[in-house]
Amino acid sequence: xxxxxxxxxxxFGRFGGRFVPETLMAPLIELERAWTAAKRDRQFQRRLAxxxxxxxxxxxxxxxxERLTEQCGGxxxxxxxxxxxxxxxxxxxxxxxxxLLASRMKKRRVIAETGAGQHGVATxxxxxxxxxxxxxxxxxxxxxxxxxxxxRMRLLGARVISVEAGSRxxxxxxxxxxxxxVTNVRTTYYLLxxxxxxxxxxxxxxxLHAVIGRETRRQTRRVLRRxxxxxxxxxxxxxxxxxxxxxxxxxxxVRIVGVEPGGEGIATGRHGASMSAGAxxxxxxxxxxxxxxxxxxIATAHSxxxxxxxxxxxxxxxxxxxxxxxxxxxVTDAEALEGFETLTRLEGIMPALESAHAVAHAxxxxxxxxxxxxxxxxxxxxxxxxxxxxxxxxxxAIG
Amino acid sequence: xxxxEATFARLRERGERALVTYFMAGDPSLADTRxxxxxxxxxxADVVELGVPFSDPLADxxxxxxxxxxxxxxxxxMPRVLETVATLRAEVSVPLVLLSYYNPVxxxxxxxxxxxxxxxxxxxxxxxxxxxxxxxxxxxxxGAAGLDLIHLVAPTSTPPRVRLIARRSRGFIxxxxxxxxxGERRELPADLATQIRRLRLVTTKPVCxxxxxxxxxxxxxxxxxxxxxxxxxxxxxxxxxxxxxxxLVEDVGTFIAELKAPLGPGLGDPPQTPPVRAGLRxxxxxxxxxxxxxxxxxxxxxxxxxxxxxxxxxxxxxxxxxxRKTTRAxxxxxx
Numbered sequence: 001x002x003x004x005x006x007x008x009x010x011x012f013g014r015f016g017g018r019f020v021p022e023t024l025m026a027p028l029i030e031l032e033r034a035w036t037a038a039k040r041d042r043q044f045q046r047r048l049a050x051x052x053x054x055x056x057x058x059x060x061x062x063x064x065x066e067r068l069t070e071q072c073g074g075x076x077x078x079x080x081x082x083x084x085x086x087x088x089x090x091x092x093x094x095x096x097x098x099x100l101l102a103s104r105m106k107k108r109r110v111i112a113e114t115g116a117g118q119h120g121v122a123t124x125x126x127x128x129x130x131x132x133x134x135x136x137x138x139x140x141x142x143x144x145x146x147x148x149x150x151x152r153m154r155l156l157g158a159r160v161i162s163v164e165a166g167s168r169x170x171x172x173x174x175x176x177x178x179x180x181x182v183t184n185v186r187t188t189y190y191l192l193x194x195x196x197x198x199x200x201x202x203x204x205x206x207x208l209h210a211v212i213g214r215e216t217r218r219q220t221r222r223v224l225r226r227x228x229x230x231x232x233x234x235x236x237x238x239x240x241x242x243x244x245x246x247x248x249x250x251x252x253x254v255r256i257v258g259v260e261p262g263g264e265g266i267a268t269g270r271h272g273a274s275m276s277a278g279a280x281x282x283x284x285x286x287x288x289x290x291x292x293x294x295x296x297x298i299a300t301a302h303s304x305x306x307x308x309x310x311x312x313x314x315x316x317x318x319x320x321x322x323x324x325x326x327x328x329x330x331v332t333d334a335e336a337l338e339g340f341e342t343l344t345r346l347e348g349i350m351p352a353l354e355s356a357h358a359v360a361h362a363x364x365x366x367x368x369x370x371x372x373x374x375x376x377x378x379x380x381x382x383x384x385x386x387x388x389x390x391x392x393x394x395x396x397a398i399g
Numbered sequence: 400x401x402x403x404e405a406t407f408a409r410l411r412e413r414g415e416r417a418l419v420t421y422f423m424a425g426d427p428s429l430a431d432t433r434x435x436x437x438x439x440x441x442x443x444a445d446v447v448e449l450g451v452p453f454s455d456p457l458a459d460x461x462x463x464x465x466x467x468x469x470x471x472x473x474x475x476x477m478p479r480v481l482e483t484v485a486t487l488r489a490e491v492s493v494p495l496v497l498l499s500y501y502n503p504v505x506x507x508x509x510x511x512x513x514x515x516x517x518x519x520x521x522x523x524x525x526x527x528x529x530x531x532x533x534x535x536x537x538x539x540x541x542g543a544a545g546l547d548l549i550h551l552v553a554p555t556s557t558p559p560r561v562r563l564i565a566r567r568s569r570g571f572i573x574x575x576x577x578x579x580x581x582g583e584r585r586e587l588p589a590d591l592a593t594q595i596r597r598l599r600l601v602t603t604k605p606v607c608x609x610x611x612x613x614x615x616x617x618x619x620x621x622x623x624x625x626x627x628x629x630x631x632x633x634x635x636x637x638x639x640x641x642x643x644x645x646x647l648v649e650d651v652g653t654f655i656a657e658l659k660a661p662l663g664p665g666l667g668d669p670p671q672t673p674p675v676r677a678g679l680r681x682x683x684x685x686x687x688x689x690x691x692x693x694x695x696x697x698x699x700x701x702x703x704x705x706x707x708x709x710x711x712x713x714x715x716x717x718x719x720x721x722x723r724k725t726t727r728a729x730x731x732x733x734x
Binding site: 009017018019020021022023024025026027165166171172174175178179182183184185186279280281282283284285290292294295296297298 | 453454455456457458460464468471476477478500501502503504505506507527528529530532533550551552553554555556557560564575578579580
């Protein structure tokens with residue numbers, strides 16, 4: 001399998017590319033050049049590595065979830081603990097890299113979109129650290145669902161801008177961030193939070209999260225003396241998943257499974273499973289699988305987890321799905337909640353509802369595999385932010 | 400020569416600038432859109448752009464976003480817009496240009512879209528999120544169907560990009576006046592003349608300027624720079640305000656006549672354009688009107704079937720502003 005993807009214009013086969021208004025074309029080309037130069041700049045790389053180690057808390061542990069494994073009675077389950085990163089999710093890996101790049105490009109203002117608020121919090125954190133002005137776009141519905149993260153962003157000095165348009169979720173926040181960027185492109189850096197959007201974002205975000213997969217390779221080699229048999233991660237836009245998966249793509253014996261949000265069930269139409277139920281189209285600057293109607297209008301995604309509530313998916317995932325390298329399955333809201341409860345009770349680890357989707361599928365899968373197999377689950381974030389959502393779903397009051 | 404090329408050549412001969420008006424198809428209804436387009440053509444619009452609504456219009460400001468949501472809520476789809484164009488084509492001869500985003504075009508199918516649109520009488524297509532690098536598949540189909548694929552050039556476009564866009568764009572070149580989304584602005588950007596000069600150095604194709612142009616005074620200023628002025632949000636907002644009113648069509652028509660008034664005829668060539676000479680640019684179609692244009696007349700005015708298009712003669716035209724403060728004044732002041 002080729003590892004030189006994407007091509008010079010950001011295409012992963014027919015996916016990816018750069019479908020943006022002309023105003024953004026030259027800035028995207030400039031961004032691509034700046035990123036290529038930064039990757040080769042030893043000083044930049046040293047600074048990023050130091051921040052990841054000393055500030056974000058990397059490397060994150062690969063934790064053998066023994067009680068969970070025992071309960072499932074099948075394959076061994078390991079958790080790649082991105083929930084232990086500073087700010088509580090993998091998002092910080094990408095944000096530190098891009099915020100350093102923004103500084104290197106002499107941009108004093110960063111903007112970001114956020115769904116669950118994790119990327120917004122991470123961006124606000126990096127902006128505070130590097131002294132950058134920061135505006136975060138967030139759908140009005142997500143602001144209601146994630147009040148705690150909104151307050152965290154404000155404490156960190158960011159402005160949170162409520163987006164009332166469309167479905168009032170992540171997709172609309174991205175539209176609004178892109179409109180801001182088109183307007184202020186000369187002074188502003190758009191710090192995109194997932195492995196999607198126009199080239200070079202899918203590549204840049206992947207490269208910055210690939211540290212997850214590289215650590216996992218080293219750690220499984222040390223613990224198991226070999227590579228894992230299966231990788232499982234949740235996929236909204238797909239940033240934590242591509243970060244975990246990418247360093248294993250050439251290892252054909254490692255099975256790679258992305259878990260999409262099944263919402264209330266694929267058959268109900270209320271879900272966010274763009275791979276399982278979408279069609280190829282163009283949204284937010286790239287070609288990929290999208291939830292849309294026959295007329296090319298983008299559908300509203302639904303998931304109990306705000307971070308997976310997106311009607312598209314990163315182009316590299318789309319490519320490897322079609323190439324047969326990645327498998328995609330879906331997990332419903334109810335199953336994700338079960339995963340959340342199980343992991344909390346058995347291991348004392350409260351996963352983000354996004355990550356709970358991956359946990360739920362890993363449990364399902366482990367039961368079908370022998371003890372000799374090893375599954376690594378990308379535990380992308382911690383669940384504190386979701387406690388009120390879980391309480392509501394379980395019909396319980398907090399306190 | 401396509402209908403767009405012929406239109407700009409004819410205007411050029413007369414020392415006139417194009418008024419390009421934008422409507423969101425299906426706002427408030429496709430029947431209204433049909434009546435609005437006919438009225439626009441009658442009152443001086445030289446090219447009509449029809450927006451095909453998309454759920455995620457990321458290049459548009461609030462006015463056109465709202466119009467798109469209304470149009471979608473009213474059940475507007477690409478096939479229905481194309482049907483509307485087909486019925487319009489029998490009534491107006493102005494060039495009709497569809498403006499949308501790539502996904503609705505892709506969902507229709509590129510080949511089917513180009514063929515159906517051309518058959519319906521669409522002359523050109525603008526896709527807001529399709530830069531030339533990604534446009535080959537659509538350009539091939541559009542070219543085969545005789546549809547002009549119009550590209551946009553932005554203030555951030557580098558010189559090599561400006562050349563690429565100028566070369567690829569068909570019909571005219573759409574100059575985005577400012578870095579930003581569509582919508583009315585109080586002032587035109589100061590560097591607009593420089594931007595046009597850069598473009599004129601590399602192309603003889605007609606150049607129209609859009610984004611942020613909403614008043615007759617701004618249109619007049621554009622008329623001194625380019626071959627045409629594109630007005631979108633100001634018209635869409637008037638449609639929004641008058642929707643449901645019996646005077647909708649008339650009020651929009653009056654506004655369009657006001658916008659057209661400062662655009663000629665009799666303005667001479669736009670600055671920075673090479674003189675009209677056979678062989679250098681498209682052959683002249685109409686007898687030269689202004690003095691010193693010196694283009695050999697080849698054919699009689701290509702205005703067959705243009706009955707409805709006859710413009711209200713701009714009484715005392717030129718660049719003066721005859722009827723500026725009428726019905727529109729209140730709305731235009733409230734930017």
